[in-house]
Amino acid sequence: MGLQADTLEITPEILSLIAEIDEFKGAWRALGTLAPERLSALRRVATIESIGSSTRIEGAKLSDKEVEQLLTNIEIRKFDTRDEQEVAGYAQVMETVFANFDAIELTENHIKQLHRDLLAHSAKDERHRGEYKTNTNHVSAFDEEGKEIGVVFETATPFDTPRLMSELIQWTSAALDTAKLHPLLVIGIFTVVFLEIHPFQDGNGRLSRILTTLLLLRAGYVYVPYSSLESIVENSKEGYYLALRQTQRTIRSPKPNWQPWTVYFLRALQQQKQRLQKKIERERIVMDTLPELSLQILEAVKDRGHITIGEIVKITGANRNTIKKHLAALVAANHIVQHGIGKGTWYSQGDPQR
Structure with missing residues (x-):
């Protein structure tokens, strides 16, 4: 197996971040006792933020308000622009993951099915939906106008992709089963390696964030639908791309440097739970003081x-x-x-x- 995860140094900062996130995970059962309709409303806001942010990271331009309006009319089933097609696909795959995460194991078939559904509304992507790439691709960064501002890193060749994906999934499943490495660290490594492979022609960034959510839910972090991790990534895009680049260029070396991405990933999860904590506290205060x-x-x-x-x-x-x-x-x-x-x-x- 090509992944050398044992080179990850578990620093005091990493331990502290994991402990803080796990403490919130344990407390969620008590925190999540808001009325069902308030929890439902929290999830709706977070979902809209996630869809808007994740598609904008990849160059789409729809605002959260425009995303919300589009989702209100999702039954239309016909979307005029590529941005709308991407939003519709992302929304439907997120709902699939939220509703069925217990049944969606991390397998190549499931990953391909999620990719197919993610691009279901995009005619341009019809040929390669749910199939690994056949042409080389690279990761680009986009500015606020949706224009490409440069290549962030090179990715795996189409020839190597099936083997590397098979290795990644086997490693991730085994690491989660044996629990020798904390699940948050396993999920972080899976995400950064998935992006380094970039297995599909298009949609890899969006799919990586959906798979991150799936793995977090399966690992018991059931609060994630109520606070948008994607919006935190969007708000720290510079740090996101920097951490990716620093780790990804070392992944296939004898001593991968997992540190930059791991710390970025855990800090993003920390911000996600802090945001949700504040929202819950604000809800509680308001409800306690209402006449x-x-x-x-x-x-x-x-x-x-x-x-x-x-x-x-x-x-x-x-x-x-x-x-x-x-x-x-x-x-x-x-x-x-x-x-x-x-x-x-x-x-x-x-x-x-x-």
């Missing part, structure tokens, strides 16, 4: 899906003007969304504050 009538209104919206002021008056028996004040405060705090004005006004569940 009783506001809580009643939220409960009524949750039960019915949408509600009018007249219906709230009947349920609570409260004064109409008082209800309007509470509704205005709940809308301002993103707990509910107002639809329409005047007599036709109604309210539905909202997204949590970011």
Whole structure:
């Protein structure tokens, strides 16, 4: 087996980062006791951020707002631009992973199926969906306008790709089974080597982030759908490419330098969990300080899906003007969304504050 993972030096910083992430993993059972609709809203925000960020890292230009609008009409099934095609494919594969991660083992067949689905809406990629590359490719960095600003590193040849992928999957599965190396370190090494191989003609960056999420979920880090790792990568693109380059150029040498990528990867996971921690704490504070009538209104919206002021008056028996004040405060705090004005006004569940 070509991977020399034993050259990874487990420094105090690496140990500290792993301990912090694992502590949050253990605490999630208690932290994740928000009402189901609030957790669902947190996941929706994180999913939109993840899709937008992961496609923009690869040169797409759709904003999170545009991604959200596209996902609202996902049943259209026809997407005019390549950016829209990429967003639609990414969204559907993420939902597949979230819903079925327990059943999706790390195999070449599953990786190829996820790649096929990722590019399902892209006519340009029809010939090589779900198949390893037949032409050489390289990794490029893109600026905010989506223009290529340079080659980051060379990748494996098409001839070597099947063998290297088979070796990587065997090594990863064995390392996770034997538990000689912490699963976060195994997942980090898998990701950086997958990107070094770059096994498919296109979609490798997006697929690497989906596979990272899959492996984290399978390793018990079940909070990951509620906080976007992809947006953290997008916000630190320079560090991301630097860490990749520093580690990847050594992978096939006798002494690979896993340190740069491992530290970057663990710090990104640390930021992911810190963001989620803050969101949960903010939700808790808000819910603990809401007046009783506001809580009643939220409960009524949750039960019915949408509600009018007249219906709230009947349920609570409260004064109409008082209800309007509470509704205005709940809308301002993103707990509910107002639809329409005047007599036709109604309210539905909202997204949590970011």
